Amino acid sequence: MLSLYRPGDGPLHRMPAGPKLVLILAAVLAVSILPSQWWGAAVAGGAVVLAYALAGLGDGLLGMRELARQVVALRWLIVVTLGAQLVFLGPEPAVSNTARVTAAVLLAGLLALTTRVTELLDAVERGLRPLERLGLDSERAAVLLTVTLTTVPVVARLAGEVREAQRARGGRPGLRYFAVPFLILSLKHADQLGEALAARGVR
Amino acid sequence: MNAGPAIALDDIRVRLGEVDALLDVTLGLDTRTVAVVGENGSGKSTFARLLAGLLAPASGRIRVLGLDPARQAAELRRRVAVVFSNPDAQIVMPTVAEDVAFSLRPERLPRDEQRRRVDAALDRFGLTALRDRSAHDLSGGQKQLLALAGAFVREPDLVVADEPTAYLDARNARRVAAHLLDEGTHRLVLVTHDLALAERCDTAVLFAAGRVEAVGRPADVVAEYERVLSC
Numbered sequence: 001m002l003s004l005y006r007p008g009d010g011p012l013h014r015m016p017a018g019p020k021l022v023l024i025l026a027a028v029l030a031v032s033i034l035p036s037q038w039w040g041a042a043v044a045g046g047a048v049v050l051a052y053a054l055a056g057l058g059d060g061l062l063g064m065r066e067l068a069r070q071v072v073a074l075r076w077l078i079v080v081t082l083g084a085q086l087v088f089l090g091p092e093p094a095v096s097n098t099a100r101v102t103a104a105v106l107l108a109g110l111l112a113l114t115t116r117v118t119e120l121l122d123a124v125e126r127g128l129r130p131l132e133r134l135g136l137d138s139e140r141a142a143v144l145l146t147v148t149l150t151t152v153p154v155v156a157r158l159a160g161e162v163r164e165a166q167r168a169r170g171g172r173p174g175l176r177y178f179a180v181p182f183l184i185l186s187l188k189h190a191d192q193l194g195e196a197l198a199a200r201g202v203r
Numbered sequence: 204m205n206a207g208p209a210i211a212l213d214d215i216r217v218r219l220g221e222v223d224a225l226l227d228v229t230l231g232l233d234t235r236t237v238a239v240v241g242e243n244g245s246g247k248s249t250f251a252r253l254l255a256g257l258l259a260p261a262s263g264r265i266r267v268l269g270l271d272p273a274r275q276a277a278e279l280r281r282r283v284a285v286v287f288s289n290p291d292a293q294i295v296m297p298t299v300a301e302d303v304a305f306s307l308r309p310e311r312l313p314r315d316e317q318r319r320r321v322d323a324a325l326d327r328f329g330l331t332a333l334r335d336r337s338a339h340d341l342s343g344g345q346k347q348l349l350a351l352a353g354a355f356v357r358e359p360d361l362v363v364a365d366e367p368t369a370y371l372d373a374r375n376a377r378r379v380a381a382h383l384l385d386e387g388t389h390r391l392v393l394v395t396h397d398l399a400l401a402e403r404c405d406t407a408v409l410f411a412a413g414r415v416e417a418v419g420r421p422a423d424v425v426a427e428y429e430r431v432l433s434c
Contacts, residue, residue: 005298007335118301150297153339157291192292195257199285200295200353201277201309 005116006066010056012114017123024111027051031103038092041099048103055110070109071102078102121146143202147193158185207266208233209361209390210254215263217249217413224249226413228263232392234405236384238421239394240428241410247394250410251365254392255285268360268390280309284354286383288366290346291339299341299349300325300334306353324356328382344375351382361390368397398425 007013012020031047034040052063059065071078081101085094111120121142128138162182163173171177208231217225225246239247252258253265256272256279265272270279284306287293296302304321312320325331328348333341338349347367354362364383368376380400383391393404401407407424409417409431417427 005335116301117297118304147295150295153337154291154294157339189292192287192289193295195252196285196287196293197295198257199255199280199287200306201280201357 006057006059006113008056008058008114010058010114012055012110015114017115017119018126020115021111021120021123021127024107027107028104031100031107034096034100036093036096036100038096041096044096044099044103048106051107051110055114057113066113067106070106074102074105077105117146117149140202143197147197151189151193154189155186158182158189161185207231207269209268210237210392211264211266212253213264215253215260215265217246217253217258218261219249223413225253225260228413228415230408230415230418232406232408232418235388236391236393236404236406238401238404238407238424239392239410240396240398240401240407240424241416245410246413247410248365249413250408251285251363251392251394254361255283255363256280257285277309281357282360284357284359284362286347286350286354286362286364286367288369290343290350290370293350293353294338294346297337297339298334299330299336299338302338302349303330303352303356306356310357320356320358324352327355327386328352343370344372344378347371347375347379348382351379355382355387355389359389361392363392363394365394366396367393368395368400398428401425 015023027047031044034044048067049064052067055063057063057066078098082094082098085097089097124145125138125142128136128141132138159178159182162178162185165181166173166177210230210232212228212230215225215228216223228246228250239250241247249258253260253272254267256267256276259273267279268282270282272279294302296305300321303324304317307317307320322331325334328351330345330348330352333345338346341349347370351367362383367383368379371379376397380397380403383393384400384403391404393400395401402421402425404421406419407417407421408415409424409428411431416431417424
């Protein structure tokens with residue numbers, strides 16, 4: 001999600017991050033509670049197409065090029081969700097449930113596509129501020145959320161490095177041989193990142 | 204108020220687990236640039252973290268820019284920037300410009316002022332064209348330049364750099380060294396294994412087994428280090 005942001009000046013780009021977050025959350029909830037019927041799948045799909053078309057993503061195809069890219073990125077989620085449910089639930093609930101899950105993820109993706117993480121960080125921090133009365137540190141919580149998101153590609157790279165090192169040494173693939181060095185590398189990275197955050201003034 | 208040397212350590216002891224990482228360290232450093240040399244595990248990085256307020260001593264007294272890191276941590280963080288050797292571990296935000304701007308969050312600057320300083324830092328480190336690029340997709344050299352931009356955007360009085368050229372090729376190492384040593388008015392504490400780089404500083408400190416082995420002119424300290432290495 002992290003490198004998804006596309007610079008632009010469409011309506012969603014111009015919308016402040018806070019209201020945009022609430023709007024997209026409402027849309028995600030709305031498609032999530034659609035019934036498991038054919039028309040539910042059609043409404044979920046239609047909502048996504050409409051949302052991408054109105055978002056002003058500037059891809060030259062009224063958002064459809066970006067939508068196709070996102071769907072391709074989700075292909076395995078779609079295949080696994082659809083396949084498992086086809087076996088146990090039958091075609092109508094399987095297609096409808098898969099359409100709703102996919103629509104929810106695609107709608108949430110619009111937030112990442114049109115919002116810089118900095119703006120999201122500010123919005124989350126503002127949104128959590130009322131909870132400070134209950135002892136929540138809104139700044140720390142917002143930074144935690146951001147760091148969690150931005151660490152995803154690093155963790156993926158670390159996993160790749162461990163697999164490469166295993167192959168280079170002729171090791172057998174196996175969860176145990178992967179998990180231990182991966183965990184150690186991840187914890188080491190967490191330590192270093194913690195120091196870097198502290199050095200940059202994060203409490 | 205700040206009459207002593209910029210960096211003053213008096214009988215400092217730092218324990219990491221069961222080990223004394225620094226022991227009996229007494230130093231007064233007041234030159235603009237200080238190189239810190241020594242073998243792996245000699246205490247260099249611990250010294251750097253101590254100056255940045257990232258570690259607390261078990262005993263002894265320390266002042267950095269006249270500040271007590273234990274009691275004036277927020278002010279110290281505002282005036283001291285740190286650059287580590289691993290550029291990947293310093294990236295916090297997804298894009299280059301956002302990562303530089305993240306360093307300014309604690310200062311709560313007006314948006315225009317923040318943008319001006321971020322733009323200036325990106326320009327200074329040659330990152331303007333990369334401002335919207337994913338920070339994790341940069342080359343190692345570019346990532347370290349980004350780390351420098353994130354440090355210098357805060358306009359620090361002291362930069363503590365812990366082996367900042369360790370992961371870089373010769374060209375990028377030279378660029379990073381030039382930014383650290385030759386530009387600006389900031390003070391610099393440079394932990395390095397590059398003895399030629401150490402000799403470009405005003406003062407050098409040699410650590411061995413957690414203790415200060417030598418302090419003085421870089422040429423003399425490096426000569427002493429070479430002598431130790433040849434034993």
